Amino acid sequence: MNIGIYGYGNLGKGVEDSLKRNSDMKLAAVFTRRNPESLKIATQGVPVVSADDILNWKDKIDVLIICGGSATDLPEMTPYLAQHFNVVDSYDNHSEILTHFKNTDKAALEGERTALISCGWDPGMFSLNRLYASCILPDGNDYTFWGKGVSQGHSDAIRRIDGVIDARQYTVPVEEAVERVRSGETPEFTAGDKHKRECYVVVEEGADKERIRREIVTMPAYFEPYDTTVTFISAEEMKEKHGELPHGGSVIRTGRTGKDDCHRQVIEYKLSLDSNPEFTGSVLVCFARAVCRMSERGNYGCKTVFDVAPADLSAVAREEIIAHLL
């Protein structure tokens, strides 16, 4: 399978790393909106191509993995590219997914291509686990906890404050809340009951730290509802201790079965990730395999992780999966 990567940020690099670990797949080209000459990629001998020239690659790419941002890139990119390529994206704006789905579906059907949107771990593997668990236990409650991990959106929000040079925000699940749910309780939580926010901030010399702290903790939606701590650190400490992008979290469903709902059943799916973009990239790559197969079968249009039969994700033959993993 010949795979193209469209966009070479953290996620694109994560996809590239994963492709090296899947011997049935090959990185065919990296597409960039930057000057291709300026981009040095980790894989030797693979061309870096201007995004403007992508249509010349229609016959050389089996699946294009689009590694753009959800805010402005993907709503345009994915429908456009889905007319010409089988594609996978990681669109994560939950409230707009249905619109993105419809736009992409129309384009992919017109081009007779298969497009998988909103892949990764949330949306993605977490969504799958919400679906499986709610189907198994219709009488139950869902809980999603995120972290401990770096939230890019919250880090960016802090960076926009006057006097801030750099910032890293960790979303931290409240361990007592997680334990209550794990034990089978079904509490009603506010946002602040479930998560805390830890902020590490580098400021300009002479900046008013108290004013910056106040601007952070009172920021509506982002920080105001949460127990938020702000720690001012040096640029060196930022680089040394906060250079990685860990993340993770848990999807938990607690349900009831039996006479008079006498039995508690708890399902938990938990991720502990040293690198969020490399894990997300790994998920995109195995779903790209499924997209290629679905397209070969003429199963065109927009798909989500819910539409993919798990066997299609695997490089291993069906009989072997049945014999060894079932």
Added chain:
Amino acid sequence: MNIGIYGYGNLGKGVEDSLKRNSDMKLAAVFTRRNPESLKIATQGVPVVSADDILNWKDKIDVLIICGGSATDLPEMTPYLAQHFNVVDSYDNHSEILTHFKNTDKAALEGERTALISCGWDPGMFSLNRLYASCILPDGNDYTFWGKGVSQGHSDAIRRIDGVIDARQYTVPVEEAVERVRSGETPEFTAGDKHKRECYVVVEEGADKERIRREIVTMPAYFEPYDTTVTFISAEEMKEKHGELPHGGSVIRTGRTGKDDCHRQVIEYKLSLDSNPEFTGSVLVCFARAVCRMSERGNYGCKTVFDVAPADLSAVAREEIIAHLL
């Protein structure tokens, strides 16, 4: 959807409980090899029918959920019934699954029916999680821990010892082993490193307890490789404290990504079940929904959980799933 239950033991009762919680499904009949007059089921107004008369129900059942034992029942029952009905079973003899698959596939294709085998949680949801995790993290290691929970096979093995009236065996994961794996280590375990066995035994008056204890802890394969504790209790205590069938466990995959494998990624799927048969029954019921749909689409033959697109498990419309669960 009209569902039939074939076999009314603990699992059949679990399926019956789950059907009440799924309003798009209806229990049409319970089939039994016992005298139907002798069987009182929990759902009012539903016929109990002799297994001998099952072929008269060919047009009245959309999916038949077969709740027989894996040792001798299912290898015969499932291929036979799959010629005439869409079926789901929970065949769990891992080493013989491929044979069972082939026998059932032949029968279902001949009868133009859809048959799903080896559904439940292990095999079933645990298998699915082994597959998803191994596709996402090809460079990694798999670990499955079971318990704490009642193992029927091990309990039965103790009951066959001379002087034993009743027994309950709990499989208990070794917590230190689980924690090592969760932290991203990749140890090589022997069977006894991963699980302990706790046995509660009721014996005849005057029985030689030391002889019985020795016969248990030295039993090859079943107990000899494990740290096994034997506690003798009264029939009353057995009834009071050990009447339930809890179970659960974890499937964990630890993998590596990044330059020089620098990043650890850990995926865990964990079940904590008050009632093993009711949870297993709940899994069978939502997969029966998918079997019905696959059969309507003419997708005949033998299937496993790996072949089922998750969206087919849900009673909820596709757009709603995308909007609310993705």
